[in-house]
Amino acid sequence: RIALSAGVREMQDDAVRFALLCAAPRLLDADKSRCEAKDSTAAVFSSATFDEGWRYLAVQELVPDIKKNDPDLFVLILNDWIRNYARMIVVFSLHSGTMTSESAIGYLVESLHMSRDDAEHEVLVASVSPAVAYPAISMILIEEMIKNVSYVFGYGKPQEELMKLLRESGDLPLSMIVPKTRSA
Secondary structure (H helix, E strand, O other): OEOOOOOOOOEOHHHHHHHHHHHHHHHHOOOOOOOOOOOHHHHHHHHHHHHHHHHHHHHHHHHHHHHHHOHHHHHHHHHHHHHHHHHHHHHHHHHHOOOOHHHHHHHHHHHHOOOHHHHHHHHHHHHHOHHHHHHHHHHHHHHHHHHHHHHHHOOOOHHHHHHHHHHHOOOOOHHHHHHHHOOO
C-alpha cells in the first residue's frame, strides 16, 4: 500500500500504477494545444477525444505485458474500459430519450455491479455532462483507425503505424484523422 499524503486515504499499488498509466500520455505534452478548432464546442470535443484517444492507444499497447505480469492492473484497465462504454450508452440513451434516469440507474447497477448510490451519481453526471462519453467515443475512433491502418499496412504492428500517423496529424481531431487511416 502507498500513502499518498496527509489526509488522503491509502491506495493499493495496482490502483496507483493504473492512475499513473492513465495520466502518462497527458504528462508527455501537457501544455500542447490539442486542436485549432474555430469554435469552443468543437475545440473541447476535439481536445478531449484526442487526449483520451492517445491514452487508450498508449495503454492498449502495454496491455499484453500488463496482462501477463500484473493481472490486478489488467483487471483495473478492463473495468475502466467497460465503465467508459457503459457511460457512453447511458449518455446517448438519456439524451436521446430512449432511457429514463431510473432505467439508466438499473442498467448501471446490473451491468457494472455498482451500488445504487454510485449509479445514481453516474446518471446525474451523464445527464448534465455528456462529455463523460468522450473516452468511449475516443476508444471507438481509435479501434476504427487501427482496423483501417491494418488493412493498409498489414496486421503486424498497426498501433505503431497509427501512432506515427497521429504524430504527423498535429492538432487535427480524431474524427478528421479517421479518413486518413483508410488511405494511409
